[in-house]
Amino acid sequence: MSGDDAKTPTEPLRHTPLHSLHVELGARMVPFAGYNMPVQFAAGVLKEHLHTRAAAGLFDVSHMGQIVLRPKSGSVADAARALERLVPVDILGLAPGRQRYAVFTNEAGCLLDDLMVSNRGDHLLLVVNAACKAADAARLAEQLAGDCEIEVLDRALIALQGPNAQSALAELAPGSAAMRFMDVQEMSIMGAACVVARSGYTGEDGFEISTPADMAREIAEGLLENSDVQPIGLGARDSLRLEAGLPLYGADIDTATTPIEAGLAWAIQKARRHGGERAGGFPGAAVILDQLDKGASRRRVGLRPEGCAPVRGGALLFSDLEAPDPVGAVTSGGFGPSIEAPIAMGYLPSSLSAPGTRLFAEVRGKRLAVDVATLPFVTHRYHRG
Amino acid sequence: MPKFTEDHEWLELDGDVVTVGITEHATVQLGDLVFVQLPDIGAKLAKGDGAAVVESVKAASDVFAPLTGEVVAVNEAIVADPAIVNTDPLKAGWFFKLKLADVGAFRDLMDEAAYKTFIGA
Structure with a gap:
């Protein structure tokens, strides 16, 4: 073996x-x-x-980074305004006692990390990916030190x-x-x-x-x-x-993908879009807001292999059995125990991203039929109260 | 008496044909299998060639040809229901039968006692 x-x-x-x-x-x-x-x-x-x-x-996710941004002014709104310089997300509009998904972007409009941001009343609490936490903390310290005390919690x-x-x-x-x-x-x-x-x-x-x-x-x-x-x-x-159709940083999203390509436009609230009260003002805003208006040329999609063989990250996607050049690639894939079938995610040109579109994934030298599928594969069961 | 490989396969010899499967130790390491791909009947395999593929929820692994020979039978039942490999790896969960090029090579493989020492059991 x-x-x-x-x-x-x-x-x-x-x-x-x-x-x-x-x-x-x-x-x-x-x-x-x-x-x-x-x-x-x-x-x-x-x-x-x-x-x-x-x-x-019960999952141990203690490897993830927990970072506090404490406003020097004492007003959490100042920490929110400062963090908005690094994320295309409405942090100022995040109420005390509420959490929101966010992404750190770079000047190219691509993703440096994804994270959760909580408004804890007098400070912000960030939960970031383990592999990115040192870089995130260093960047926060470099960019926000004028406005916030930054502490990585143990x-x-x-x-x-x-x-x-x-x-x-x-x-x-x-x-x-x-x-x-x-x-x-x-x-x-x-x-x-x-x-x-x-x-x-x-x-x-x-x-x-x-x-x-x-x-x-x-x-x-x-x-x-x-x-x-x-x-x-x-x-x-x-x-x-x-x-659940949730992207994994380092596999499905990274410094080569924009939030719009990744299907994360929902995470960019109105206030940060063109015409919003605080439009732009984050790294890569020109690229990201332009893609929001005009659409991205490629999209993250769900994929359902037709057969029983799992199609895993790295597999190339082709438009037919003979085409010499791939049109996309699988970024993560495996077997979905709850749906008892193989499932995957990957990127395709927007023109090939409609659910039901037939493609072929190359696995061990063979091209296997896969269909674009709606995400998530399993319905979310969040407690929205 | 069955023989074993360092790749955690078991082999049972009958004439010049060996039946090949994976050991219980291997199934524990792999976890619940969700997919099995077997070689084609008639395929000529050299020792060490990839012969089959097993996949768990998490990962794909190769099963190698333990000796050189020709595939003369495969167990389609484990393709239809890969869980058989986990529940009965040494009998119903067999993978394929190989007509050996050199029956003598079988004798050089580990016996059960040697395999148990190998896996530290």
């Missing part, structure tokens, strides 16, 4: 505060973004995925996802049940000051819970005492987000 080999790390891998718990629970640990992380537990990726959609899954982050996430968390934090999708609230869990957001990366209802590092294990174990809650590794996290 071959494949799926972990790369040899060049630096010692970092551990999250839940590392010892993962090992005791029988996780298979792999290097990921500089951390030693659980790719799966004893149940395996397939069953972990299905359990999350049926009950509740806290854990636990995601609890699935239809039974609410009932499981309510046992430890009764106030969480009243939260709606994208609400953010500080609450005490087992005596620890936590920040709970009703959001996630699976398409299910659920929460992301920022905990003090030294209380993470106790809280995770408290949640796992509920028989509905099982530990879930990064393998199922990836298949869950793929079914």
Whole structure:
């Protein structure tokens, strides 16, 4: 057998505060973004995925970066205005106790990272990708230091996802049940000051819970005492987000894709578009706003292979069986356990991006039929209240 | 008596034909299989050639030809239901049968005790 080999790390891998718990629970640990992380537990990726959609899954996402922007003026609006210089998102319009998806763009209008931004009343809390957090923090310090104190928090982050996430968390934090999708609230869990957001990366209802590092294990174990809650590794996290049609930074979006190409125009609110109160004013605004008005030449799409063979990231897409040149490529793909079929995402010229368009993906030298499909593959079940 | 390879395949010899499958250790490492691709009947494989492909939710892996020979049978049941490989890897989950070019090469493979030592069991 071959494949799926972990790369040899060049630096010692970092551990999250839940590392010892993962090992005791029988996780298979792999290097990921500089951390030693659980790719799966004893149940395996397939069953972990299905359990999350049926009950509740607990994920360690402590490798992600939690960054506080504290306004020097004391007014969170000043931090919001400052952050708006780096994201094409309406941060000033984000109410206290609410969270919003955002992207960092570069001068070419491409994506440096995607993130969640919370208005915590007197400061902003950012959650950024693990692989990007050092660069993000450095850039924030360089660009926003005049307006904000920037602090990278040394806290854990636990995601609890699935239809039974609410009932499981309510046992430890009764106030969480009243939260709606994208609400953010500080609450005490087992005596620890936590920040709970009703959001996630699976398409299910659920929460992301920022905990003090030294209380993470106790809280995770408290949640796992509920028989509905099982530990879930990064393998199922990836298949869950793929079914939910959510892009993965570094695979589906990167410094070669714009938010419009990536299908993230919804994340750019009216205030930042042409004619808006604070139109532009972020890196790459000319490119991005022009694509918003005129459309991008290529688009991120969902793909459904016709057969049983998974079509994975890197596979080239062709318009027919004979065409010599590819028209696009798959950026992530695999098997969707909940829909019991292979699924993928990739980029295609806008002229070939309509759902139902037939293309061919090259897998091990053969061209396999795939059809453009509407995203998400599995309906989101967010708790919008 | 079955023989084993360092690529975690088992082989059972009958005359000059070996039946090839993957070991329980391999299925645990791979996780639940969702796709299996088998070689064509009549394919002539050299030892070490890619013979089959198995895919889990997460990744694709190759199954290599453990010895040189010609494919004379394949197990279509595991193509229809890859989970058979996970539930019964040593019997119902067999992959393909190979008519060996050199039956003597079979004897040089690991026996069960040697394989168990190899995987640290």
